[in-house]
Amino acid sequence: MESSKKLRIGVDLGGTNIKTGILDETGAILAKSSVPAGAQRPWQQIADDIISSVKALMQQMQLTADDCVGVGMGCPGTIDSQNGVVVYNNNFNNWQNVPMAQYLRDALGMPVRISNDANCAALGECVAGAAKEYSSAVMITLGTGVGGGVVWDGKLFEGGAGGVELGHTVIETNGKPCSCGRKGCFEAYASATALIRDAVAAAKAHPESSLNQLCEGNLENMNGKIPFDAAQAGDAVAQEVINEYIRMLGEGITNMVNIFRPEVVLLSGGVCAQGENLTIPLNAYLNEHAYGAQHNPPPPVKIATVGNDAGLIGAAFLLNE
């Protein structure tokens, strides 16, 4: 391997697995590994497994530190990216002020940067996915909560220590309670959790709705797909749930567009399997509600395309900034 050809190492630390990859300058993954995260262990043990994974992949590809730009890592929780510190993370064993970047740097002898996993996924889409043709993007991840990342001029917009929290912007004052303690957050309406909550409530209020049959009589079977399926089959109750979900999602996205005015808005997360069932009404919503839309067309809303590796790819490119 010529030392002039710099490769990037990405790590995606999740609650279940530590994924590690070596990538070329285009974002292509040349080698990849995955080991269990063992999330409840002390952080040093997890960091030591990350170090072993990186070393094993480098050995497999016969690389030295000189061949690599460095290591980027995405991690859930509140990250102080500038100082490389995991400020707080309750997915793991109550991590507080963990000096992760320094620990990895000392062991690997390479530059290390860390960022929030949602940020890394947004950057990954800009490197190799649906935002490849754009230099600025806001990505919103619809999952258990609502996460997101902002990429500006090809770089992550990190904000100050702790980073941006797109999901915890209020779209309905005194609205539904949010996991963060406020009321009416974007997350409290646009997460998959919120969609499931509203679909269950609608099914209970309307025993005649096919939402009940699709759950086979047990509303614990409700998921983010069933309300879309029921609506498409003509169920008016389900259609109302979907309309309201799209409206609230549209409100939140309109705010993001009015604040950042990115070139593209990306959606990721399980709900996005709905594809055009989301993007068509959301683009219409933005065309109606984004500031000055009649004179200046708002950016398109698209579905993220990279999938599970977006976080790994984006992490590897944290070092490119």
Ligand SMILES: [Zn+2]
């Ligand atoms: Zn909140």
